[in-house]
Amino acid sequence: MSMTIGLAGKPNAGKSTFFKAATLADVEIANYPFTTINANKGVTYVRAVCPCTERDKRCGNCQDGIRYVPIEIIDVAGLVPDAHMGRGLGNTFLDELRQAQAIIHVIDASGGTDIEGNPVDIGEHDPLEDVNFLNREIAMWMTGILKKNWDKLSRKIRAEGMKMEQAVSDQLLGAGVNESQARQALLACKMPEECTQWTDEDMAKLCETIRAITKPTMIAANKIDVAPAENVKALEELDIMVVPTSAAAELALRSAAKNNIISYNPGDMGFEIISDKVSEAQKNGLQSLKEMITTLGTGGAGIQECINRAVFDLLELIVVYPVEDEGKWADKNDRMLPDAFLMKKGSTPHDLAYRVHTDIGNRFLYAVDGKTKMRLGEKHDLQNGDVVKIVSTAK
Numbered sequence: 001m002s003m004t005i006g007l008a009g010k011p012n013a014g015k016s017t018f019f020k021a022a023t024l025a026d027v028e029i030a031n032y033p034f035t036t037i038n039a040n041k042g043v044t045y046v047r048a049v050c051p052c053t054e055r056d057k058r059c060g061n062c063q064d065g066i067r068y069v070p071i072e073i074i075d076v077a078g079l080v081p082d083a084h085m086g087r088g089l090g091n092t093f094l095d096e097l098r099q100a101q102a103i104i105h106v107i108d109a110s111g112g113t114d115i116e117g118n119p120v121d122i123g124e125h126d127p128l129e130d131v132n133f134l135n136r137e138i139a140m141w142m143t144g145i146l147k148k149n150w151d152k153l154s155r156k157i158r159a160e161g162m163k164m165e166q167a168v169s170d171q172l173l174g175a176g177v178n179e180s181q182a183r184q185a186l187l188a189c190k191m192p193e194e195c196t197q198w199t200d201e202d203m204a205k206l207c208e209t210i211r212a213i214t215k216p217t218m219i220a221a222n223k224i225d226v227a228p229a230e231n232v233k234a235l236e237e238l239d240i241m242v243v244p245t246s247a248a249a250e251l252a253l254r255s256a257a258k259n260n261i262i263s264y265n266p267g268d269m270g271f272e273i274i275s276d277k278v279s280e281a282q283k284n285g286l287q288s289l290k291e292m293i294t295t296l297g298t299g300g301a302g303i304q305e306c307i308n309r310a311v312f313d314l315l316e317l318i319v320v321y322p323v324e325d326e327g328k329w330a331d332k333n334d335r336m337l338p339d340a341f342l343m344k345k346g347s348t349p350h351d352l353a354y355r356v357h358t359d360i361g362n363r364f365l366y367a368v369d370g371k372t373k374m375r376l377g378e379k380h381d382l383q384n385g386d387v388v389k390i391v392s393t394a395k
């Protein structure tokens, strides 16, 4: 199961800049076939501490102890207020949204663009007004799909004794909703048994719950370089995860690193100038970037922190390292820690075996913890950073 992070927000909030910065990483990743998939779909990286830092030797698959693990990211364009009613690009965002399991809502925290994204003076627009439209738009879009032919479908559910969660997930398949998510939402909303009598209000409530379950959202408070402090504070006081970012600054940092002007790995707490051909003006620019990194305090200009929070907190994933030799932490070609997999929290060694290969999953016997060398029970919850050897029966 591959996971995708969606970037959404009104026009001019900085999505494209965020996307460019997030996908511009000079990391060499073994076994990863692509970095840019198409114009608005690419690969970004979660930053993790590589387990090889616990050993004397670096594994060769990390940047000096920092492991970058790939995850797809998609720029969901055209999600504007009333998009579900056909405004702006209309429904073109749906296909992209369907593919995303978590959403980073890029908000222009500077208040320099109005609700539609038109430029205004910095501070003129209140970014708090931008917060709610996105979730509402997504929920309304889902409600529209659920209600289509619902009269007929609900009578059929009654007549044929179809399971409610199956009917709801079938109906919302195009939105990427599965049966277990539908069941969870039906329970949470205490939906009336008699589905032929669901009111519009019932359906809207159900879809808002489905939205929260299937598309958890966080905020990137963007343009922090020019945003009034009170705007950022007001966003941070909301009951939602907020990470201050400057997509433009991060793009500058990563471009400078790519061009060998500075030494900077995505999310570093600083950088060094490594080129001797840097002008005074460039030096000043770099100095202010350095100050911004220090002020933000989350690494770089916040983009890496945003990706990490989306992966670890919204998607609730962990990084697990399968190996074939639990002593050397290597595969059979002696490559140390060759793979890093993102897995759902609560995954077991058997899930990992399936993730490595269906065949290995089918022949799974047991697993060994590479750190303690203890055998892991079948129901053991894997932990972030685990190094695991899978033992399976011979073919």
Ligand SMILES: Nc1nc2c(ncn2[C@@H]2O[C@H](COP(=O)(O)OP(=O)(O)OP(=O)(O)O)[C@@H](O)[C@H]2O)c(=O)[nH]1
Residues within 6 Å of the ligand: 009, 010, 011, 012, 013, 014, 015, 016, 017, 018, 077, 078, 222, 223, 224, 225, 226, 245, 246, 247, 248, 249
């Ligand atoms: N000051 C500042 N400007 C930024 C930042 N991020 C983006 N911008 C600028 O904001 C403007 C809009 O950025 P885009 O990345 O094109 O915004 P978008 O959300 O993709 O816009 P659409 O493509 O219209 O949906 C551009 O002029 C960017 O240079 C930032 O962190 N700080």
